[in-house]
Amino acid sequence: MSRDLRNPLARARGLGSAKEGVSHWMVQRVTGLGLVFLTVWFVVTVLGLMHSDYATARATLAKPWNAVLLAALLITTFRHAVLGLQVVIEDYVHTRWLEVASLVLIKFIAVLAALAGVLAVLRVALGS
Amino acid sequence: MAQTGRPLSPHLQVYKWQVQMVSSILHRATGIVLAVGSLLLVWGLAAVAAGPEAFATFTDCAGSPLGMIVLIGWTLAFFYHLANGIRHLVQDTGVGYSIPAFVRSSWLSIIVSIVLTVAVWAYVLAGGHA
Numbered sequence: 001m002s003r004d005l006r007n008p009l010a011r012a013r014g015l016g017s018a019k020e021g022v023s024h025w026m027v028q029r030v031t032g033l034g035l036v037f038l039t040v041w042f043v044v045t046v047l048g049l050m051h052s053d054y055a056t057a058r059a060t061l062a063k064p065w066n067a068v069l070l071a072a073l074l075i076t077t078f079r080h081a082v083l084g085l086q087v088v089i090e091d092y093v094h095t096r097w098l099e100v101a102s103l104v105l106i107k108f109i110a111v112l113a114a115l116a117g118v119l120a121v122l123r124v125a126l127g128s
Numbered sequence: 129m130a131q132t133g134r135p136l137s138p139h140l141q142v143y144k145w146q147v148q149m150v151s152s153i154l155h156r157a158t159g160i161v162l163a164v165g166s167l168l169l170v171w172g173l174a175a176v177a178a179g180p181e182a183f184a185t186f187t188d189c190a191g192s193p194l195g196m197i198v199l200i201g202w203t204l205a206f207f208y209h210l211a212n213g214i215r216h217l218v219q220d221t222g223v224g225y226s227i228p229a230f231v232r233s234s235w236l237s238i239i240v241s242i243v244l245t246v247a248v249w250a251y252v253l254a255g256g257h258a
Contacts, residue, residue, distance in 0.1 A: 029220060032213050039210065043248070050252060054180045061176060074170070081163035088156055113170045120173035 024083060031080040038073040058124055067125035074117040078110040151234035155212045158205040165202045203248055208241035 045066065049057050060066060085106045093099040143149065175186035189195050215233050218224060224233055 029217065033217060036210065036214060036217075039206065043206070047248065047251065051255065054176075054183050057183070058176055061173075070173070074166075074173075077166050077169075081159070081166060084156075084159045085163055088160065109167075113167055117170040117173050120170070120177040123177040124173075 024086075028080065028083045031076050031083070034072070034076050035080055038069060038076060041069060042073055061121065061124045062127065064125065067121050070121045071118050074114050074121070078114040082106055082110045147231055147234040147238070151212055151215075151237055154208055154238075155216070158209040158212075161202070161205040162209055165205070168198075168202075200245070200249060204241060204245045207244040207248075208237065211240040211244075212237040 045060070049060055052060075061070065086103060089099060089102045089106070093102055140149075172186055172190075175182040190199060215224075215237050219233075224230060
């Protein structure tokens with residue numbers, strides 16, 4: 001007798017490659033949905049700044065709403081990118097140490113890039 | 129690849145190419161492109177924060193022939209990943225899985241991304257006047 005008495009949902013939530021159930025899948029979708037709005041806003045903003053000078057570009061980025069949305073864009077982008085790259089690495093890198101090293105490396109790069117981007121936004125927004 | 133002795137499923141070379149495969153592969157490929165492109169975004173923001181000289185270096189690179197090629201490729205990758213990403217979000221609600229609908233939405237992602245890329249670059253190259 002080895003019947004599993006847990007219901008399927010409980011089992012799905014407790015298993016998965018990283019023992020996190022559906023959280024990877026769900027975070028990928030939620031960040032993706034956020035990026036639909038944030039990236040379109042960003043592209044429209046950048047197109048509006050086309051051919052404008054440095055002072056105008058800086059003043060635009062320094063506006064509080066733009067700075068907040070830009071910081072959100074950076075954090076969401078790198079979160080989403082790590083989740084996506086993670087799946088690609090898990091699918092195609094079959095040498096275990098290389099796979100683990102790549103997974104750690106993309107996380108390090110993403111965190112540093114997100115922090116550097118947010119710092120740049122803060123410097124512009126706070127005028128230092 | 130680890131030699132496990134387990135049977136392998138048929139791989140790419142035995143399938144006839146179909147648009148559904150292309151749209152799926154492109155989603156991953158453009159995702160990788162965009163992840164790398166995000167690092168360039170950070171460079172641009174850091175250049176704005178650093179001052180006019182650093183920003184001029186950045187815009188000179190972006191405006192160079194190589195920079196333009198990168199930007200056009202980035203635009204196409206962005207609009208494809210955006211269009212196909214929205215397609216995936218819609219499919220996650222459980223709709224659009226019949227084969228004709230799946231083929232149709234695959235083509236829609238590809239065509240929409242090309243149209244938007246052309247529109248944006250027509251706008252940019254016209255000097256920012258619609």
